[in-house]
Amino acid sequence: MPIEFTEDRVECRDLVGVAEAEELLEWLxxxxxxxxxxxxxxxxxxxxxxxLLAAGTRVAAWPxxxxxxxxxxTILKGAAKRExxxxxxxxxSPR
Amino acid sequence: xxxxxxxxxxxxRDALQGIGERLIQLEETPDDPAVINExxxxxxxxxxxxxxxxxxxMTRVLHAGEDLLDAxxxxxxxxxxxxxxxxxxxADFVGILCDEAELEGGVxxxxxxxxxxxxxxxRALVSGPAASPEAAGxxxxxSDGRGGSSAPGAAAGQTxxxxxxxPHAIRLDAWQRARDGEALHWLSYVPxxxxxxxxxxxxxxxxxxPGVLWGRVVVREPWPGLSELDAYRCAxxxxxxxxGPVEELDSHFRYVADQVRVRAVDPGWLVASQExxxxxxxxxxxxxxxxxxxxxxxxLESIFAAQRRILELDDHPPWERGRIEAVAGVLIHCCxxxxxxxxxGAIEAALEQTLALGNCAPLLAWLDRRTVVAPEAAxxxxxxxxxxxxxRPAKPEEGPRFGRxxxxxxxxxxxxxxxxxxxxxxxxxxEMIVSKNALPYLAQRAEVQYxxxxxxxxxxxxxxxINRIAEEMQDAIMQVxxxxxxxxxxxxxxxxxxxxxxxxxxxxxxxEGEETEADKNIIESLADPLIHIVRNxxxxxxxxxxxxxxxxxxxxxxxxxxxxxxxxxxRIDVLDDGRGxxxxxxxxxxxxxxxxxxxxxxxxxxxxxxxxxxxxxxxxAAVVSDVSGRGVGxxxxxxAVEHLNGTVFLESEVGRGTRISITVPLSMAxxxxxxxxxxxxxxxxxxxxxxxxxxxxxxxxxxxxxSQTTALRGRIVPLRALNDWLNxxxxxxxxxxxxxxxxxxxxxxxxxxxxLDEFRETVDVIQKPLSGVLAGLSxxxxxxxxxxxxxxxxxxxxxxx
Numbered sequence: 091m092p093i094e095f096t097e098d099r100v101e102c103r104d105l106v107g108v109a110e111a112e113e114l115l116e117w118l119x120x121x122x123x124x125x126x127x128x129x130x131x132x133x134x135x136x137x138x139x140x141x142l143l144a145a146g147t148r149v150a151a152w153p154x155x156x157x158x159x160x161x162x163x164t165i166l167k168g169a170a171k172r173e174x175x176x177x178x179x180x181x182x183s184p185r
Numbered sequence: 186x187x188x189x190x191x192x193x194x195x196x197x198r199d200a201l202q203g204i205g206e207r208l209i210q211l212e213e214t215p216d217d218p219a220v221i222n223e224x225x226x227x228x229x230x231x232x233x234x235x236x237x238x239x240x241x242x243m244t245r246v247l248h249a250g251e252d253l254l255d256a257x258x259x260x261x262x263x264x265x266x267x268x269x270x271x272x273x274x275x276a277d278f279v280g281i282l283c284d285e286a287e288l289e290g291g292v293x294x295x296x297x298x299x300x301x302x303x304x305x306x307x308r309a310l311v312s313g314p315a316a317s318p319e320a321a322g323x324x325x326x327x328s329d330g331r332g333g334s335s336a337p338g339a340a341a342g343q344t345x346x347x348x349x350x351x352p353h354a355i356r357l358d359a360w361q362r363a364r365d366g367e368a369l370h371w372l373s374y375v376p377x378x379x380x381x382x383x384x385x386x387x388x389x390x391x392x393x394x395p396g397v398l399w400g401r402v403v404v405r406e407p408w409p410g411l412s413e414l415d416a417y418r419c420a421x422x423x424x425x426x427x428x429g430p431v432e433e434l435d436s437h438f439r440y441v442a443d444q445v446r447v448r449a450v451d452p453g454w455l456v457a458s459q460e461x462x463x464x465x466x467x468x469x470x471x472x473x474x475x476x477x478x479x480x481x482x483x484x485l486e487s488i489f490a491a492q493r494r495i496l497e498l499d500d501h502p503p504w505e506r507g508r509i510e511a512v513a514g515v516l517i518h519c520c521x522x523x524x525x526x527x528x529x530g531a532i533e534a535a536l537e538q539t540l541a542l543g544n545c546a547p548l549l550a551w552l553d554r555r556t557v558v559a560p561e562a563a564x565x566x567x568x569x570x571x572x573x574x575x576x577r578p579a580k581p582e583e584g585p586r587f588g589r590x591x592x593x594x595x596x597x598x599x600x601x602x603x604x605x606x607x608x609x610x611x612x613x614x615x616e617m618i619v620s621k622n623a624l625p626y627l628a629q630r631a632e633v634q635y636x637x638x639x640x641x642x643x644x645x646x647x648x649x650x651i652n653r654i655a656e657e658m659q660d661a662i663m664q665v666x667x668x669x670x671x672x673x674x675x676x677x678x679x680x681x682x683x684x685x686x687x688x689x690x691x692x693x694x695x696x697e698g699e700e701t702e703a704d705k706n707i708i709e710s711l712a713d714p715l716i717h718i719v720r721n722x723x724x725x726x727x728x729x730x731x732x733x734x735x736x737x738x739x740x741x742x743x744x745x746x747x748x749x750x751x752x753x754x755x756r757i758d759v760l761d762d763g764r765g766x767x768x769x770x771x772x773x774x775x776x777x778x779x780x781x782x783x784x785x786x787x788x789x790x791x792x793x794x795x796x797x798x799x800x801x802x803x804x805x806a807a808v809v810s811d812v813s814g815r816g817v818g819x820x821x822x823x824x825a826v827e828h829l830n831g832t833v834f835l836e837s838e839v840g841r842g843t844r845i846s847i848t849v850p851l852s853m854a855x856x857x858x859x860x861x862x863x864x865x866x867x868x869x870x871x872x873x874x875x876x877x878x879x880x881x882x883x884x885x886x887x888x889x890x891x892s893q894t895t896a897l898r899g900r901i902v903p904l905r906a907l908n909d910w911l912n913x914x915x916x917x918x919x920x921x922x923x924x925x926x927x928x929x930x931x932x933x934x935x936x937x938x939x940x941l942d943e944f945r946e947t948v949d950v951i952q953k954p955l956s957g958v959l960a961g962l963s964x965x966x967x968x969x970x971x972x973x974x975x976x977x978x979x980x981x982x983x984x985x986x
Contacts, residue, residue, distance in 0.1 A: 144408035
């Protein structure tokens with residue numbers, strides 16, 4: 091299985107294909123706060139990728155594959171960061 | 186070139202011609218549904234066929250054409266001249282691709298842009314100009330009417346390129362590469378929304394872009410809630426900065442050329458983006474001039490200096506005028522190449538003056554003036570460069586035309602000839618061969634009857650020449666009719682796949698010697714017998730995987746079809762490594778069914794018994810399936826093969842497999858026969874059946890029961906007198922040594938002696954089947970005309986037994 095679900099985390103390994111998108115989508119609907127571990131991932135099918143994007147899933151571990159990481163960082167990091175910023179904003183505004 | 190491609194090209198040409206003809210026909214009868222249907226069918230077939238090859242450009246255009254014609258066919262659109270023009274244009278484009286495929290064995294990806302443009306033009310006709318973008322690239326594709334390569338004017342929108350998003354280090358790297366002469370391109374790849382269903386992985390495609398420096402994923406629209414999200418509708422697009430020739434990009438994206446927009450990136454813009462300001466000319470020039478442009482300027486200056494030296498020459502040769510014109514040409518081109526399009530007028534004016542005055546002062550004066558302004562003005566600004574790039578193709582809005590003049594079209598290398606014409610040639614050469622056989626008779630008569638020896642010798646010499654030419658001619662005509670056995674073998678891939686699936690067996694099909702050639706008729710007639718044999722092998726021969734594994738064989742059975750040349754015959758072997766045939770069972774079955782009697786049963790060798798499978802009504806299969814097993818197959822095979830003057834033979838070993846060998850002549854047109862004489866009449870015996878000619882002393886004849894036999898080299902051979910067989914009331918003649926002439930003929934696997942009066946020569950004849958009242962005569966396989974005009978009856982030795 092290229093994807094494996096644990097309590098609060100989904101781990102993607104090797105080549106995550108088109109078939110996994112549906113499963114991931116269903117799972118993320120139940121666990122919206124889950125994070126994704128891409129460490130061993132070499133390629134994500136865009137269907138899967140757009141599920142992660144739409145869910146705003148935070149990346150717990152970036153892929154070792156440098157090329158994939160570079161691609162994903164431009165888009166996935168943004169999503170994670172915005173969330174962080176939002177939270178920061180809340181914390182720093184005592185009003 | 187593969188035979189498949191060859192066939193495709195030949196068919197494509199016919200189809201294109203047909204398309205052209207139908208379109209012209211439609212000009213006269215625009216509403217004829219038959220013509221429109223035919224047109225649609227042609228385009229549809231051609232499109233389907235083109236999909237077999239790596240010609241996405243061709244398929245794309247044909248697909249658009251098909252859609253357009255479908256609309257016409259259904260009456261959603263009416264025929265118009267514009268429509269015909271567009272279709273003819275597309276047909277010409279396909280023709281060009283065919284030419285290229287024929288010359289180079291493939292189609293270059295650089296046609297991608299043209300293909301996209303043509304396809305979009307065709308689709309625009311279907312949906313009307315307003316709706317065309319939507320139809321053009323599936324949902325959401327770039328709709329600027331220019332998908333493919335760095336099409337004219339593609340660089341114009343560069344200000345919109347989000348180059349600032351590219352990290353600094355990568356921009357620097359890109360700039361360095363540009364300095365080293367590499368081209369930079371910005372790709373926007375907007376995949377069709379349904380691309381996942383076509384098996385595309387656009388992300389992978391984007392990651393694999395040749396020369397990719399940087400890329401990013403872009404989300405096209407805000408995401409809906411997860412519950413509404415359709416994961417299989419592509420909502421991503423990709424942007425890539427790549428270094429390398431545009432051809433590589435075209436080729437990488439050739440299957441999705443309509444979804445990709447490639448724009449050339451000026452290195453200056455990379456730097457400008459670095460400044461974080463809208464790139465003004467000053468910024469670019471300041472940064473750019475010390476690099477690449479400095480080298481360019483040096484080259485430019487040296488060119489101008491050389492022109493000056495030429496103009497300053499005072500040798501006044503007769504070709505001075507041409508030299509001056511050349512100099513002016515160089516100056517104009519240099520200026521234009523560096524983005525200075527305003528100097529052209531000045532240079533042309535100076536040239537005119539120079540030519541009128543007869544001295545070079547005006548041109549030199551222009552050079553002086555230019556030098557004053559240089560170097561700054563000669564430096565092209567990015568904008569000027571962009572403009573010049575955009576201006577290069579003459580009229581970008583028109584696009585290239587694909588109209589080919591009739592005289593441009595190379596003569597087709599293949600001729601399609603009616604089969605009847607080839608048959609006629611075949612008959613004529615046959616008659617020619619027979620008539621040339623008359624010359625030796627003539628020579629003989631000249632010598633024997635009229636005693637003119639010299640004439641006889643000359644006739645014989647002439648005969649040799651005509652003989653040689655006739656034989657070459659026959660060979661050439663035979664070549665025309667030759668076809669590789671692959672024509673028949675090809676269909677077995679499918680047959681074996683389907684059947685083995687149905688039977689639940691694993692079968693590997695091996696084809697060997699597919700290029701072996703034989704006459705078209707022979708090849709075509711072999712198809713049915715081979716299908717019978719292959720079905721039999723699959724059904725009865727090969728075991729299921731479990732049985733095979735239990736026997737220690739690999740799970741997948743191997744079925745081999747092998748064709749080889751054997752002298753002037755073709756041999757086709759069908760081998761399987763299945764269970765083989767159990768001779769004992771077969772013999773018992775044959776006896777039980779009354780095909781052989783007990784005596785034969787006891788006497789029969791295993792080899793003979795195996796070939797009982799070719800008897801009608803015998804099947805080795807325990808059950809009758811819908812694949813085979815009714816016991817009709819193999820006797821049909823034998824009849825068909827014998828009809829081709831061929832033989833079929835079976836060998837089998839229990840547990841090891843079965844081999845069925847078919848041998849057929851290369852061609853049926855000319856038969857070699859041996860002429861024999863009996864009771865003063867001449868008969869022909871096909872040389873294929875003749876084993877040898879022997880003289881048997883009458884004393885060596887033995888009667889065994891009621892048949893005559895003789896012992897030949899330790900073997901008993903049954904004899905039969907030809908006169909007996911044909912009901913000629915005469916005894917066989919003996920020669921002075923009291924010997925009988927015996928012709929050993931092979932019938933199936935048996936050898937039999939035919940007793941006759943005299944052996945004569947062998948001749949090539951064209952055998953004609955007996956017709957009319959004679960058709961019922963079973964002893965003869967046909968008749969032939971001899972060189973001296975007499976008719977030769979050709980015996981059918983199979984009927985003797």
